[in-house]
Amino acid sequence: GAVVSQHPSRVICKSGTSVKIECRSLDFQATTMFWYRQFPKQSLMLMATSNEGSKATYEQGVEKDKFLINHASLTLSTLTVTSAHPEDSSFYICSAQPPGLAGDNEQFFGPGTRLTVL
């Protein structure tokens, strides 16, 4: 159980284009999903927390107009990188958290999406 999928696993795009990444919880309902970014040899950096049916909460320094997050259902959240530039090239990882007592719940990670912007 607790399987999270991400699509696509790898994407290469031209500078200025937009890229959408999907995150799905396959066998549980996720009231909360998290989006992380990881640069080479660095740890995970939380970008935003997404709660189903409400606006995402972005971390300081993360542009909400550039990284659009939609959590339309209990099993799907999407991250759209708008007008991508080479500095946005990174490993984007989502995680999903089953409903329950906030803070005690584990999060389960998707396999990640490697974005390369040319």
Place this chain on the structure above:
Amino acid sequence: QKEVEQNSGPLSVPEGAIASLNCTYSDRGSQSFFWYRQYSGKSPELIMSIYSNGDKEDGRFTAQLNKASQYVSLLIRDSQPSDSATYLCAVNQYNFNKFYFGSGTKLNVKP
């Protein structure tokens, strides 16, 4: 001040030995603690979660939590080359339900 601190390593141990990974955190309000393993180019996978002071064992893994010292550790017994990875410590703050990750400790288990 970083929320969660880990020694970056690498920590090298021979096969069959015990690997000891350590993590300290700054927020005394932290309530949940997690250890993740991350292989190069892959996303993290959960190894252990611990919520109460003391030890929690699962197979070859033992997590230890000391809230008074703000310290959490992971012991890996009978280390195998397949355990070679980066181990991430994560702390969740109850009031905000936000996970803070350490920078990770790279473990090398030598055959």
